[in-house]
Amino acid sequence: MAQMRRDPVLMVGEGWDAYRLLDSGHGRKFEQYGDYRFIRPEPQAMWSPRLPEWDADGEFVPGSDEDGGGRWQFARDVPQDGWTLRWGDEARFTAQCTPFRHLGFFPDMAPVWEWMGRQLGDARDAETMNLFGYTGVGTQALSRFGRVTHVDASKKSVAQARENAAMAGLDDRPIRWLVEDAMKYAAREVRRGRRYDGIILDPPKFGRGPDGEVWRLEEGLPELVSDCRQLLDADSRFLFLTVYAVRMSSLSLVGLLQELFAELPGTIEHGDLAVQEDGSGRLLPTAIFARWSNPR
Ligand SMILES: C[S@@+](CC[C@H](N)C(=O)[O-])C[C@H]1O[C@@H](n2cnc3c(N)ncnc32)[C@H](O)[C@@H]1O
Structure with a gap:
């Protein structure tokens, strides 16, 4: 039976040459993305x-409007088509000032990419799935361990994810790139009796599938995580779930995992993802998470 660790865990990103949190305060943050610095x-x-x-x-x-809108204002020239950044030995991706106020990838996920790598260890034939995979940095990180199924509802994001993987020279890796609704796809995989060694899911608060399917986190998450659980077994290694921009505690996520993973061995943990400011110990929280791991 999976053991729950009650005390929360902090997963802190300390930045790397492609990303640093330089400072924050008064409702804004100052970050470095490669050679460029931005305030958001x-x-x-x-x-x-x-x-x-x-x-x-x-x-x-x-x-x-608090939930959207706004625009970039530039003090100096910034390549509008983006610029290339890297993570680790392999991952490459384009950073770009998007209308959604972010830079086309989520640097606070770096400790999660590392953690997944540790769970997979020396595996080279693992089957993993990245649901809501966006521009695919997590998919690249997983691809060194075996086959990856990358699922996202947005054709444009999947195209960018493929382009990023090609730029990293990883286009010969066994990655399935799917423009699909995450809920529908996970349910279909359960019906097909498929199994995975690891699943990461990073769902937005609200989203839409390719055919207009509505995703609302509080409504859809129990069923989606339940389907993910059915795709894992006692030999699987992990599930990692992040949630952000929602009024919810990581205790809520861990309660769901505790119920669904009762029959599996391993450990269930929960806590915060945060980024550490350069030159100070200050931590900026970015998301809550719950994770199941089952080390060999
Ligand atoms: C914030 S991103 C995930 C970030 C990603 N894990 C990363 O680290 O780069 C959320 C993604 O969910 C996708 N999405 C939204 N609704 C979806 C749905 N119903 N099915 C599949 N993907 C969906 C969006 O297209 C978007 O790419």
Whole structure:
């Protein structure tokens, strides 16, 4: 029976040459993405900035509507088609100022990519799945361990993910790139009796499948995680679930995993994902998570 660790775990990203959190405060953050520096809104940074001045190449200025809108304002030239960044020995991807206020990948996921690698160890024939895979940095990280199924509802994101993998020279890896609704696809895999060694899912609060299927996290998550559980067995290694921008505690996620993973061995943990500011110990929270692991 899977054991739950009650105390929360912190997974902290300390940054690397492609990404650093330089400073934060007064509802904004100052970050470095390769050679470029940006200011973006960050409601959780309620403290004061440490640095006297933020010399950024661009800033995302939000609209009056809290959930969306706004635009980038540039102080210097920034390549509009993006620029290449890397993670680890292999992963390569394009960073770009998107209208959705982020840069086309989520650097706070770096500790998760590392953690998944540790769970897979020396496996080279693992079957893994990345649900809501977006531009596929997690998929590239998984691909060194075996076959990966990358699922995202957006044709454009999947095309970008494929382009990123090609740029990394990983286009010969056994990756299935699928433009699919995550719920429908997971359910179909259960009906087909498939199994996986590891599953990562990073669902948004709200989204739409390719045929307009509506995804609402609080409504859809129990069924989706239940399907994911059915795709794992006592020989599988992990499930990693992140949730962000939702009024919810990681205790909520762990309660769901505890119920669904009762029959499997291994450990269930939960906590926060955070990014550590460069030059200070200050931590900026980015998401909550729950994870199941079953080491060999
Ligand atoms: C925030 S991104 C995930 C980030 C990604 N895990 C990473 O680290 O780069 C959320 C993704 O969910 C996708 N999405 C939204 N609704 C979906 C659905 N119903 N089925 C599949 N993917 C969906 C979006 O297209 C988007 O790419």
